[in-house]
Amino acid sequence: MPLTGEYEPSPAQWVRDQVEEYESSGGTRGTVLQGLPVIVLTTRGAKSGKIRKTPLMRVEHDGAYAAVASLGGAPKHPVWYFNILGDPHVELQDGPVRRDYVAREVTGDEKAQWWERAVAAFPNYAEYQRKTEREIPVFVLEPT
């Protein structure tokens, strides 16, 4: 079931702009960062209930995706992390395809396997984890 409600763009201009270009082009432009593929994750604000859209690096395997709450290795989780904890029903747009998913945080061996996939897709993730004490959370998103 697609998430409905009032969209509240990111306060970060470059993020807002990437979402705008991604969506207005039907997922044909604004789909990379540093030449690597990007998806757009839609979540429901845990406090506002508004629709939030977050570009993330594309980490996909057999139809499932990882959402890596790296925030560049910052000491705190990105806010969208708490949105997913509040409501695991999310949407993900990968290029022109937009689908509904249910997200769950992964740990242990499953997380290690997805972390490997994530670093393979975007090597900066390894550097981000090295630069912070915070354990970077990973959600796996499976199609509903």
Ligand SMILES: C[C@H](OP(=O)(O)OC[C@@H](O)[C@@H](O)[C@@H](O)Cn1c2nc(=O)[nH]c(=O)c-2cc2ccc(O)cc21)C(=O)N[C@@H](CCC(=O)N[C@@H](CCC(=O)O)C(=O)O)C(=O)O
């Ligand atoms: C700035 C903040 O954003 P954030 O949710 O912390 O997410 C920060 C970043 O992760 C986010 O901007 C990502 O898109 C950055 N980013 C990546 N961020 C990552 O963490 N991982 C990535 O792989 C990644 C890739 C990427 C690629 C392209 C690009 O343009 C950006 C990319 C934000 O939007 N804050 C809002 C509130 C947002 C929100 O969801 N509020 C909730 C409240 C939630 C709560 O407080 O519990 C609500 O509406 O209820 C505000 O300050 O008004």
